[in-house]
Amino acid sequence: MEVKTKHKLGRKRLSEDLTTEIRNYIIDKGLKPGDALLTEQQMVERFGVSRPVVREATKALDFLGIIRSAPRRGMILDSFDFDRVSEYFGFHFALSDYPKDELLKSRIALETGALYYTMEAMREKPELFDYLMECVEIADTEEDIEAWIEHDIAFHRALVEVSNIGPLGSFCDLIHVFFHEFHDKTAQGHFVSGKEQHEQIVHALRDGHVDEAVRILRFHLSWYEDDEEPGVSS
Amino acid sequence: MEVKTKHKLGRKRLSEDLTTEIRNYIIDKGLKPGDALLTEQQMVERFGVSRPVVREATKALDFLGIIRSAPRRGMILDSFDFDRVSEYFGFHFALSDYPKDELLKSRIALETGALYYTMEAMREKPELFDYLMECVEIADTEEDIEAWIEHDIAFHRALVEVSNIGPLGSFCDLIHVFFHEFHDKTAQGHFVSGKEQHEQIVHALRDGHVDEAVRILRFHLSWYEDDEEPGVSS
DNA sequence: CCGCTTTATTTGTCATACAATAACACAATT
DNA sequence: AATTGTGTTATTGTATGACAAATAAAGCGG
Numbered sequence: 354m355e356v357k358t359k360h361k362l363g364r365k366r367l368s369e370d371l372t373t374e375i376r377n378y379i380i381d382k383g384l385k386p387g388d389a390l391l392t393e394q395q396m397v398e399r400f401g402v403s404r405p406v407v408r409e410a411t412k413a414l415d416f417l418g419i420i421r422s423a424p425r426r427g428m429i430l431d432s433f434d435f436d437r438v439s440e441y442f443g444f445h446f447a448l449s450d451y452p453k454d455e456l457l458k459s460r461i462a463l464e465t466g467a468l469y470y471t472m473e474a475m476r477e478k479p480e481l482f483d484y485l486m487e488c489v490e491i492a493d494t495e496e497d498i499e500a501w502i503e504h505d506i507a508f509h510r511a512l513v514e515v516s517n518i519g520p521l522g523s524f525c526d527l528i529h530v531f532f533h534e535f536h537d538k539t540a541q542g543h544f545v546s547g548k549e550q551h552e553q554i555v556h557a558l559r560d561g562h563v564d565e566a567v568r569i570l571r572f573h574l575s576w577y578e579d580d581e582e583p584g585v586s587s
Numbered sequence: 588m589e590v591k592t593k594h595k596l597g598r599k600r601l602s603e604d605l606t607t608e609i610r611n612y613i614i615d616k617g618l619k620p621g622d623a624l625l626t627e628q629q630m631v632e633r634f635g636v637s638r639p640v641v642r643e644a645t646k647a648l649d650f651l652g653i654i655r656s657a658p659r660r661g662m663i664l665d666s667f668d669f670d671r672v673s674e675y676f677g678f679h680f681a682l683s684d685y686p687k688d689e690l691l692k693s694r695i696a697l698e699t700g701a702l703y704y705t706m707e708a709m710r711e712k713p714e715l716f717d718y719l720m721e722c723v724e725i726a727d728t729e730e731d732i733e734a735w736i737e738h739d740i741a742f743h744r745a746l747v748e749v750s751n752i753g754p755l756g757s758f759c760d761l762i763h764v765f766f767h768e769f770h771d772k773t774a775q776g777h778f779v780s781g782k783e784q785h786e787q788i789v790h791a792l793r794d795g796h797v798d799e800a801v802r803i804l805r806f807h808l809s810w811y812e813d814d815e816e817p818g819v820s821s
Numbered sequence: 822c823c824g825c826t827t828t829a830t831t832t833g834t835c836a837t838a839c840a841a842t843a844a845c846a847c848a849a850t851t
Numbered sequence: 852a853a854t855t856g857t858g859t860t861a862t863t864g865t866a867t868g869a870c871a872a873a874t875a876a877a878g879c880g881g
Contacts, residue, residue, distance in 0.1 A: 365841095366864075368646055376678060386683050392831065403866045405639055408833090412602055412643040413650035417672075419679050424832040425874040433683040438676070440607075442757065444653055445667055447614050451753045458704055459754040466700025469805070470692055519686075520693040524758050564798045571703070600833070626862065637835045642864090658863040659843040 367402050368409035374400055375410060379430065386432035390420060393428075417441070435523035442527055460528045461574050463521065464509060465567045470516035472558040472566070481515050482559050489551045506532065508551055547573070601636050602643035608634055609644060613664065624654065624662040669757075673764045680765050694762045695808050697755065698743060699801045704750035706792040706800070715749050716793050723785045740766065742785055781807070 375396075384390070391399065396407045411428060414420045418437030422428040446456075475481045488511045492504035506529050513525045550573040557566035609630075618624070625633065630641045645662060648654040652668030709715045722745045726738035740763050747759045784807040791800035 368864090369650065372650065376675070379682070380678075384682070394831080405642065405867095406865065408639070409643055409646040412600075413647040414675075416603065416606065416647035416650075417675060417679070419675065422832065423874080424872065425830055425876090427831065430682065433679055433685045438761065441651055441653075441667070441672070442761075444610055444613075444648070444651070445757060446754060447610060448620060448653065448664065448666060449753060450619070455752050455754060458750075458752045459758075462700030462704065462750075462752065462755055463697070463758075464700075465703070466696030466698075469699070470696065516692070516696075518689050518692045518696065520689060520762065521696055524693075524697075528754065567798075602833090628862080639836090640834070656863065657843075658841065659845095659861060661862065 367406045368413070371396075371400060371402060371406060371410035372413055375414065384430050386430045388430050390428040390430060435520045436526075439523045439527040443530070446527075446531070456528060456531050457574065460525070460532065461571055463525050463528060464513060464574070465570050467513045467516050467518065467521050467525075468554075468558065468566050468570065469563050470518060471512055472561065472563050474515050474517060475558055476561070482555065485511060485515065485555045486552070489548060489555060492548065492551065502533070505547060512554070601640045602647070605630075605634060605636060605640060605644035606647060609648065618664050620664045620666045622664050624664060626661045669760065673760070676761070677764050677767065685765075690762060690765050691808065694759075694766065695805055697759050697762060698747060698808070699804050701747045701750050701752065701755055701759070702788075702792065702800050702804065703797050704752060704755075705746055706795060706797050708749050708751060709792055710795070716789065719745060719749065719789045720786070723782060723789060726782065726785065736767070739781060746788070 375390075378391070382388075393404055393407050393411070396402075396411075397404050400407070411420060411422065415422060416437075418431055418434045420428050421431040475485075485508075488504075488508045492501065492508045510522075510525065510529065514522050550569055553569050554566045554573070557563070557569060609624075612618075612625075616622075627638055627641050627645070630636075630645075631638050634641070645654055645656065649656060650671075652665055652671055654662050655665040656662040709719075719742075722738075722742040726735065726742045744756075744759065744763065748756050784803055787803050788800045788807070791797070791803065
């Protein structure tokens with residue numbers, strides 16, 4: 354038999370209907386981010402449901418970042434926020450259980466894809482070169498491996514963030530979360546070469562050699578995929 | 588009734604914290620879609636919050652399709668509903684004025700970053716070349732602009748998806764949602780050149796010229812920027 | 822006129838009750 | 852004995868009420 358596809362299964366949940374009613378209300382009124390929404394009490398009266406139902410519906414939209422609420426101020430439409438998106442993408446990735454190499458490739462694709470705009474940003478603001486070189490140095494000064502990992506990721510984060518592309522930064526942050534876990538496994542022995550390659554990337558970008566920077570960065574990150582498997586204890 | 592008035596100054600909303608705790612629980616237990624989750628009452632006891640809070644949190648996840656619930660059966664995990672999320676993101680995006688150039692740059696960075704792996708995939712599976720060329724042709728056969736937009740996005744989607752990197756595909760899907768909104772504004776006049784460039788990209792990848800493919804793709808997508816300064820030297 | 826205090830409104834949280842539903846246990850019937 | 856019908860019960864769905872916390876707005880005193 355057909356597997357019963359994921360449909361309603363309890364369609365008569367009021368909170369779910371209410372989200373669409375709220376959405377319609379927003380569309381009807383032509384509300385924009387920043388505009389005030391109905392209060393919980395007003396929704397109770399207008400839509401004829403209880404307050405818990407209203408809250409379940411609004412908290413769902415809140416979780417998506419569509420609305421923001423605060424005491425005494427009521428609820429207002431929020432502007433789009435990619436960091437919110439990352440929250441549920443975290444769920445998505447956690448559930449889908451993507452293999453390690455896919456996460457790595459995603460990271461490489463993201464970071465290399467951003468390099469062009471990092472280069473552009475450096476061309477417009479030469480001081481970014483100094484800033485990035487600072488990040489390189491900072492990542493090198495520490496001796497504690499934990500701190501080094503932090504600074505290493507901070508460098509890669511900075512590499513993307515100076516391009517000043519919001520969604521890209523959010524995506525990278527999300528991916529980086531997964532790298533904290535198995536970062537230290539093979540981090541040893543990459544202190545030095547890591548710093549050198551960081552330097553090479555920044556210099557290549559300064560000189561406008563984006564293709565070369567991409568190649569170095571790809572190589573720099575690909576040591577993760579050295580299938581070491583040092584005893585899977587967990 | 589013993590523990591009351593827990594001072595949570597500066598504490599955020601409990602329901603929001605609970606969603607992350609539930610996520611951690613899912614990750615910890617290694618739960619997969621179809622597995623049973625805790626009941627509401629169990630969550631009340633385990634996380635020390637009231638049932639309304641539990642419901643606000645779970646209904647938010649339910650709204651995303653991550654959780655499915657039914658009386659007497661409890662809650663079970665479900666792979667989440669991407670369409671549902673896209674629907675509300677498209678809606679939310681329509682309201683907000685998220686800077687379009689950031690979205691465009693994100694898209695370009697993502698797609699160009701993926702090209703390397705698209706090339707790798709093509710090298711391993713040469714039939715992907717034919718598949719992508721099919722997508723190119725399909726995108727050209729239609730005359731209706733709406734359908735053309737669909738097929739154009741389908742090509743770009745395919746370009747990333749053949750690399751078989753899950754998270755990257757998800758990111759691209761999300762970004763593409765936003766492009767449906769303002770795609771048609773400047774789509775006219777790119778029918779022909781679009782097809783040619785699509786072809787050039789696929790051919791360049793087949794021949795292993797990833798840098799060239801990247802350049803073409805970046806140029807191919809950069810026509811979206813309307814009111815920005817016309818052309819950088821190229 | 823300004824700064825502080827009070828007030829009122831709205832969200833945040835908790836407790837409880839009841840309804841609806843579906844899985845389960847068990848008895849009844851064939 | 853197997854199946855079926857029925858009641859029980861666990862779990863979610865919804866409603867109501869209450870109180871705490873936070874904060875914008877009003878009121879007050881200097």
